[in-house]
Amino acid sequence: xLKRGLTIxxxxxxxxxxxxxxxxxxxxxxxLLIFVFSLSRPAGQLVEPQAASAIFWLASSFGLVLVFNTLxxxxxxxxxxxxxxxxxxxxxxxxxxxxxxxxxxLLCSQLxxxxxxxxFLGQDMKGSFAVFAVTLLAADWGLVSLGALLGAMSxxxxxxxxxxxxxxxxxxxxxxxGAIQLMTSxxxxxxxxxxxxxxxxIVAASALFSxxxxxxxxxxxxxxx
Numbered sequence: 001x002l003k004r005g006l007t008i009x010x011x012x013x014x015x016x017x018x019x020x021x022x023x024x025x026x027x028x029x030x031x032l033l034i035f036v037f038s039l040s041r042p043a044g045q046l047v048e049p050q051a052a053s054a055i056f057w058l059a060s061s062f063g064l065v066l067v068f069n070t071l072x073x074x075x076x077x078x079x080x081x082x083x084x085x086x087x088x089x090x091x092x093x094x095x096x097x098x099x100x101x102x103x104x105x106l107l108c109s110q111l112x113x114x115x116x117x118x119x120f121l122g123q124d125m126k127g128s129f130a131v132f133a134v135t136l137l138a139a140d141w142g143l144v145s146l147g148a149l150l151g152a153m154s155x156x157x158x159x160x161x162x163x164x165x166x167x168x169x170x171x172x173x174x175x176x177x178g179a180i181q182l183m184t185s186x187x188x189x190x191x192x193x194x195x196x197x198x199x200x201x202i203v204a205a206s207a208l209f210s211x212x213x214x215x216x217x218x219x220x221x222x223x224x225x
Contacts, residue, residue, distance in 0.1 A: 002093075002096070004093040005093040005094075005095075006097065008089075008093060009100035009101040012074070012098065013104055016105060022067050023067070025070070026063030026064075026109045027108075027112050029059070030063045031112065031116055033062065034055055034059055035120055037051075038120035041121075046122040046123075047123070049123065049184045049187035050184040052122075053181075053184045053186075056110075056117045059109075060106065060109065061143070061169065064106055064143050064147050064168070065147075065168065067105045068098070068148065068150075068151030071098050072098065072152055081221075085221075091222065092218065095152075095214070095217040098148045098151065099144045099147075102147055102151075103140055106140055110136065110140075125187065126187065126189030127188065128186065131182060131186055131195070132182075132186045135182040135183060135186075135199070135202070138203055138206060139176075139179040139202055142172070142210075145212075145213050146209040146212075147168065148213055148217070149213040150168050152217060152220045175201075175202050177201075178198040179202060
């Protein structure tokens with residue numbers, strides 16, 4: 001499964017980056033959100049660290065929707081999904097490959113969102129960079145695990161494309177709340193008393209979504225749901 005999943009991920013990354021799909025749209029939307037929110041602050045005043053952290057993760061979440069809509073629509077547009085279903089490739093490898101490709105695209109987007117947040121929202125990384133890196137990787141793990149599952153559910157019928165954003169955001173709340181709190185401490189430099197608790201919530205939710213993806217993805221992607 002690992003080798004075939006890596007092959008699918010490499011194919012998706014090549015098509016997404018080479019064709020300017022997914023990544024470009026996610027980056028532009030995220031930058032637009034950050035810039036628009038920066039206009040709401042009074043002249044000479046800085047955005048609160050918690051608000052800046054929430055804006056960063058809001059941009060990441062909307063970027064996630066665009067990334068996985070693009071990754072799954074590539075097969076839908078030319079009916080390549082039927083080829084994957086009829087091939088000997090296990091469907092778990094498709095979930096793993098899509099998730100890995102989505103992880104790479106989301107991380108690339110966030111590497112653009114972070115300096116934009118610092119510049120437009122007047123933030124500074126006063127806290128531990130290690131906390132930021134661990135938070136980013138752990139939260140992205142949960143985001144892409146769920147995005148790869150629900151992205152498959154939103155394909156196949158035009159009327160169902162909105163399901164990804166409608167279902168995704170409520171389920172991501174535990175991860176987003178934890179990530180916002182931890183990134184707030186990074187921007188403000190104030191250590192949280194319950195930092196380990198928030199990280200535990202992120203890791204637990206990410207592990208739960210990974211397990212759900214492994215179990216449910218073959219049924220969702222094959223249309224047996």
